[in-house]
Amino acid sequence: MPSKDSLLPSSPISIDQAVQSASAELTAFLQTLVRTPSLPDHEGAAQKLVADKFRALGLEVEIVPTLFSELRDHPAFGDDGFSPDGRVNVIGCWRGTGSAPGHSLILNGHVDVVPPGDMALWSDSPWSGLVREGRLYGRGACDMKAGLCAAIFAVDVLQRTGFKPAADVLIESVTGEESGGVGTLATLLKGYTAEAAILLEPTCLDICPVQSGALTFRLTVPGRSAHAAMKPEGVSAVEKFALLLQAINALEKERCLAFQHPLYSPGQNIAPISIGTVRAGEWHSTVPDELIAEGRLGVLPGETVDAARRALQTALERASAEDHWLASHPPRLEWFEGQFESAETVSSHPLIASLGAAHRLVTGEAALLRGVTYGSDMRLFVNHAGIPSTHYGPGDVRLAHSANESVPLAEVLTATRVIAHMLTQWCAAGS
DSSP: OOOTTTTSOSOSSOHHHHHHHHHHHHHHHHHHHHTSOOOTTOOHHHHHHHHHHHHHTTOEEEEEEOOHHHHTTSTTOOOOSSOSSSOEEEEEEEOOOOSSOOOOEEEEEEOOOOOOOOGGGOSSOTTOOOEETTEEESTTIIIIIHHHHHHHHHHHHHHHHTOOOSSOEEEEEESOGGGTOHHHHHHHHTTOOOSOEEEOOOOTTOEEEEEOEEEEEEEEEEOBOEEGGGGGGSBOHHHHHHHHHHHHHHHHHHHHHHOOOTTSOTTOOSSOEEEEEEEEOSSTTEEOSEEEEEEEEEEOTTOOHHHHHHHHHHHHHHHHHTSHHHHHSOOEEEEEEEEEOOEEOOTTSHHHHHHHHHHHHHHSSOOOEEEESSOOTHHIIIIIHOOOEEEOOSSOGGGTTSTTOEEEHHHHHHHHHHHHHHHHHHTOOOO
8 A cells, every 4th residue: 555645746744644643733723613603594603714824825716796686586495584795705725736647636515503402411511612522512513614624724734734725625604405405506606626636524424425305394184173172173284194103204215125226224214204393383272273394305315306296195095085174175285495306426536546545544444335315505516507416524413403513623724634645636736
């Protein structure tokens, strides 16, 4: 096996030395990002930190606003209900020298985070950035400010070694990923493209070139109100929803058992259907005349959005036809907010090989190749811009969106080293 620095031309210090030298600064910057809340519509302060860091690295900085007026007619656009024009995306471009053959690359990360939820479930403040036993805690630490920092500091450490890419490297810090991807869509429509992209989502440093999709839906179930003491004269929307929920769960199981893919485990629930919120009734002693449930329908890899929607619609229609009330008062199904398609880059693509070689070089082990069950901005690159892409980043997605979210700092440093080595291959070396 070649030495860890064999991919890099003669330079003052090695990549590993540069990462070690930058580790404290990386940790401090990640702490600052986590301590800067960046909930949807409030990402401005965090984006300023990123832009200032890009400028400190001498990168060309572009601020790209997310304007719904420019995105609305695109088939991948989803109105996430947040500001139509007040959110910005930050791009730092490390220009290639053009002195040798090389491929351009996008390193993409989102700075928006989900709400922290019940604060009583957190051991410390969700915005603490606390480091304990090698892990950094806080909302967004795992999903996915750590990955964004790994991308930024991969460029930082390469600059410390004297490396200069032959082709452009673009680091993108986008908004709106958690609710539909309007930030990345805005950058693509403004012409920020490359020959490949890596999304530094939390994958435990596995290479994940295929993703399921996810469609947000709203289900309105009608009932008929009555005094609770006269329940037989009413129709409970809650009880009718229970019938529909059984049909939804049966559909999820059926789809799971019928699907096979080499990058997913047999029987793995690739495309979960989950109900996230339920609202019904206005008074405890009144039979509720309406229930509104909102949830998420998984889209199988290779399945179209329309086909996934039809599957749920058909299951609801069949269940309704078997119930006297629902047959004449059918539930209403609507699609809103995030509409994530599935996407896949073939495992044989050179991007996957290059990233895999860098991972092996740094860790001494082959990277695990697998698919993920969540939707992400990857589908915008692959399906709408024709850019081969993959997920690869530090952290475990099982900790994302949860109380006491955290990321192991050792993984962040490893990701930084891997991306740095990968850039010396993919973008061609020069110094």
